[in-house]
Amino acid sequence: MSHGEIIAPTGFHARPRYLRHMEKQPTQFADRAALVAHVKALSPLAGDDGVSDTRGGRAAAERLLAAIDPTAYGHSRNYLDGAVTRLSPYIRHAIVNLNEVRNRALEMGDGKALEKFIQELGWRDFWQRIYAQNPDWIWRDIEAYKTGFAPDDYADTLPPDIAAGETESAAMNHFIATLKTTGYLHNHARMYLAAYIVHWRRVTWQAGARFFLAHLLDGDPASNNLSFQWVASTFANKPYFFNLENLQKFAGMDAPCDYHTNKCFGGSYDDLAVKLFPHMEAL
Amino acid sequence: MSRFIWLHEDCLRATHPVFAHAPQARAVFIWDDAYMDAMHYGLKRRVFIYETLCDLPVEIYAGDTIDTWRALQNMAGASDIITGKTPNPALKAIMQTLREGLQITTIADAPFVHLDAAKDDAGQLRRFFKYWNKAKKNAFLYDGRP
């Protein structure tokens, strides 16, 4: 097993390992704090980076499912305050499935208004199918970087200022703090932060992906890692990057996006391409 | 000799077809800390999963997944396990190991779209729009099929 090395050596125990564990774990707790304390006791290595306000369980998922607005989604989904569903952690663990979400959307409108929403559900289905067909694509570069850089030009570990949310950019720091406290980021914020990590800081997409997986409630090997590869260009024809104007338009209502605290994103796409990808032939 | 349901992280729903497949069976979730470490899960995710489990008709045991199933085999006569289909190679590898001695049946969740496998040039998926051009025919239909 790939995770075998983490298990305590059996030789220390008088009895086989499994006999120590065959005790039913509780499913009722006085309050959430008691549940959290129990999970911490079961998972001593999971760290103590806080707990999200987002609750697990089907009831919470059904409340979100009842509230979806696929028509508003179609024209607002790219904005950080757009009508997105926040269903992802529930879909990730099949607490609801894509079929139920699509069927619910069909009750709410006609084909045209639902187009964008149902297509986005399709992205998850697509990534899951790729994962099943090519499980080895999850952690390795599927294609070469199209950035003019070689894999070795990227750092393998996440710089501490990114992990701490203390980078040069106030917007990225806001996204990092949101990720760490809520376990959720809007899709566009994920794209911005992933691009910042890979292209501005020249860190491997794998290091960025691990950071996201440790914090996202919906963290999924396929959706996360293949999206990171899409941003990085190892699973796309070109790298994804953005400029300050784009950030201000879609994230300005959520994150601090003024020039003075986000200078690294200033300029046109052409200027930024020259700065970020000096060895790349014209985009 | 008895039949069990193994609820793993990719099938945490009381209406998942594993339950319809084995309505009388005891359902078990194994809190495998080393597995979750290997998946890079932090505390937030683990709390989310535990909270989800508290609502489900499932017994939770903590331990290594393979060891725990061997124990259920020895102590409770588990012989036949029904579980959710998953793309995750780590879970598939565990299932493969368990097949020495236990019968494992995987049940797929209801699909998002029914794709015509013959026309799906299986194994060749690469870019989204190639998939979507096929999927969109059924994606806007109830249950993803005509």
Ligand SMILES: Cc1cc2nc3c(=O)[nH]c(=O)nc-3n(C[C@H](O)[C@H](O)[C@H](O)COP(=O)(O)OP(=O)(O)OC[C@H]3O[C@@H](n4cnc5c(N)ncnc54)[C@H](O)[C@@H]3O)c2cc1C
């Ligand atoms: C760098 C990066 C990392 C990502 N990591 C993950 C991840 O670990 N897990 C994850 O589920 N999604 C991931 N996504 C995809 C997407 O950002 C999230 O699914 C979405 O933001 C979840 O929010 P929501 O439920 O409000 O989505 P909505 O926009 O309301 O969409 C509804 C559902 O459709 C699916 N979906 C929508 N867009 C996408 C997409 N682009 N790719 C895959 N599924 C999609 C999700 O299941 C989502 O819950 C990532 C995207 C990027 C760019």
